Amino acid sequence: MNSVLDDGVVGLLLLASIAYAFAALSPRAARRRVFGQLAQLLARAPHSLKLTAAAQRLARAADDTAQAACGGCEGCGSEAQAQNSGAEIRVPISSIARRPSPQE
Numbered sequence: 001m002n003s004v005l006d007d008g009v010v011g012l013l014l015l016a017s018i019a020y021a022f023a024a025l026s027p028r029a030a031r032r033r034v035f036g037q038l039a040q041l042l043a044r045a046p047h048s049l050k051l052t053a054a055a056q057r058l059a060r061a062a063d064d065t066a067q068a069a070c071g072g073c074e075g076c077g078s079e080a081q082a083q084n085s086g087a088e089i090r091v092p093i094s095s096i097a098r099r100p101s102p103q104e
Helices: 002-025 028-043 052-062 076-085
Strands: none
Touching: 002 028, 028 052
């Protein structure tokens, strides 16, 4: 009985790692489709299992609206880019002196 339990735990961990690899590495369209199907499946589960929160999270993950990196207002990315564009320092090539070579 103990070996059956061990094999079951190893199988569940292997399945979880494959699911994580799929979620992390697959194209966005495939992820959205799979997350949407899983959300519908969990929403149809009996309420006694209390899977509604997981179904809602998967439905949000399957949503097509793109969010900013922080998940907020989508405005911070353009502000950061505008701030960094003025930070560039330009040095004319004529003012750069050549280093003497070690042979000279």
